[in-house]
Amino acid sequence: MADSDTTGLLPARDWRGDADESTEDSVSVNMALAKNSRTLLASLLRPYKKRALLAMLIILVDNAANVAGPLFVAYALDRGVGSAQLGNWGPLVIAAGGYIGAGALGAVTTYFFLTVSGKLSQDVLFDLRRRVFRHAQGLSISFHERYTSGRVISRLTSDIESIQALLETALNDALTAVLSVATIAVILVYLDVPLALVVLAGFVPLVYLTRWAGRQQRRGYRKTRTAIARVVVHFVESMGSIRAVQAFRREGRNNSILAEEDGAYSDANASAFRGMAGFSGAIRLVGNITTVIVLVFGSWRIVNGHIEIGVLAAYLLYLRRFYGPLDELAQVFNAYQSAAAALEKLSGVLNEEPAVREPQHPVVPSTRAGHVMFDDVTFGYGQVPVLPRFTLDVPPGQVVALVGATGAGKSTLAKLLARFYDPKSGAVSLDGVDLTSIADTDLRERVVMVTQEAYLFGGSLADNIRLGRPDASDEEVRAAASAVGLDEFTATLPDGLDTDVRKRGGRLSAGQRQLVAFARVFLASPSVVILDEATSSLDVPSERAVQRALETVLRGRTALIIAHRLSTVSIADRVLVMDQGRIVEDGTPDELVEQGGRFADLHEGWRESLV
Structure with a gap:
């Protein structure tokens, strides 16, 4: 259990309040x-x-x-x-x-x-x-x-x-x-x-x-x-x-x-x-x-x-x-x-000041194409470097899958693109505009992230889908649910889309919760979608349903997919194999399989697991 606290502008150790008050430093801190x-x-x-x-x-x-x-x-x-x-x-x-x-x-x-x-x-x-x-x-x-x-x-x-x-x-x-x-x-x-x-x-x-x-x-x-x-x-x-x-x-x-x-x-x-x-x-x-x-x-x-x-x-x-x-x-x-x-x-x-600050003079990208660029980006958590001089160009509409061992830097890329963190140096841009210059509301309209665990709030199924766009009409919510294949499930519920999903979506299975997350994305209609291990916790039938929904959601959008299951990678236009914050292989899934290498080994292991 964590045992640290913080008091904002004061040194991190001073939150405890049990410092030796006889020292000059602790007296100044107490003051x-x-x-x-x-x-x-x-x-x-x-x-x-x-x-x-x-x-x-x-x-x-x-x-x-x-x-x-x-x-x-x-x-x-x-x-x-x-x-x-x-x-x-x-x-x-x-x-x-x-x-x-x-x-x-x-x-x-x-x-x-x-x-x-x-x-x-x-x-x-x-x-x-x-x-x-x-x-x-x-x-x-x-x-x-x-x-x-x-x-x-x-x-x-x-x-x-x-x-x-x-x-x-x-x-x-x-x-x-x-x-x-x-x-x-x-x-x-x-x-x-x-x-x-x-x-x-x-x-x-x-x-x-x-x-x-x-x-x-x-x-x-x-x-x-x-x-x-x-x-x-x-x-x-x-x-x-x-x-x-x-x-x-x-x-x-x-x-x-x-x-x-x-x-x-x-x-x-x-x-x-x-x-x-x-x-x-x-x-x-x-x-x-x-x-x-x-x-x-x-x-x-x-x-x-x-x-x-x-x-x-x-x-x-x-x-x-x-x-x-x-x-x-x-x-x-x-x-x-x-x-x-x-x-x-x-x-x-x-x-406490936000580590990621709103721009003083925000810039609105002129297009919603979804062109993503990592330009000579460096980043690390504390003193540990994760991305040393990383560069990547993702054209509009391209679906890119990131694979590699744990700690290779895949999730860090996703967090930087979602602007949960800012790079130490270099720039991450969307449609030619540095993310640090885009207002948070504009960025959230253009970039949406779906994580491994789709969180549902207590309330109706419709309200949870509407999280992607609060002003959406009931008809638009139904269309989003239908687009990702939720309509058959909602038909079995006592109140349809108005059914209470209960605490954390306890009324729904993991696969159904993930479909709700995709319905949110479909309704929000962003230009860039980030999927961070979005299918890793699903069984095979649920994964297939999610895969079908995924193809619908990603159609015409730029996407960054982080996955260990190569079934998810199969829909990607491009695969990047990462190791210690660097790209070691880059190509289409078929090209990388034919070339041999790390992705080919991963692909072969995945095929054997299906037998």
């Missing part, structure tokens, strides 16, 4: 990761600035209502009780009414804030999911070959859920707590400066504790994002290959792997929770110690006539509200660290 996550969050919130400002305004009113309560209590004790003893109940009624009114206003503002912020968070998450999904679909094949589908799923599920937890609940708690602490701190100074100094002195150890807890949690949550991605990858791989798992009795081994990956996820969470637990416990300890000091020191100041008893009562009420939000901030801090680590991973995906 870059944090900057990326902040930039992503800011870009997500930017379209909703007005709604965010409205939420801030509501929370300011809500905070004012919440912190006003103890002031009314102090007023009642210092003014209301004394006035009531003298027969004047007005001040006490005012204090009671003010306290109730502040509570009612707080209830209303809380309702509106949660409504506004809830809608805001859902809109942000919706945009984020769409952005990641759209960007991932636009990335090159090279990205998806190294970044497994399970990791993409993890980015769109568990990472999004971490951000959702922050936006939906923690953000409300954080704003309320910060505003409460700031407002109460001002009120405490206003009520009595000496007592306020005692309270504020407790912040000194909290600053250091916050920095320690932040490092601990961020390190832990970076590991959790990586660990849960591995769990998802393993689950996706196991469920996607369930037939092989059960056929080879791999359930026990898979359980062991999951236990190991899940254990790493649990350990990473435990590490993050230890930071939260230490921070939360320290806040409560400092809060209790400060409360005791304020109670003793405040009582001494009352005895000596420096303050009134109502001020001390208000102080103690405010202290409860002062350290209570700080305790909530510990929980918010935990959610923030988890979301920040998730944002780092998501920003890593979004920072």
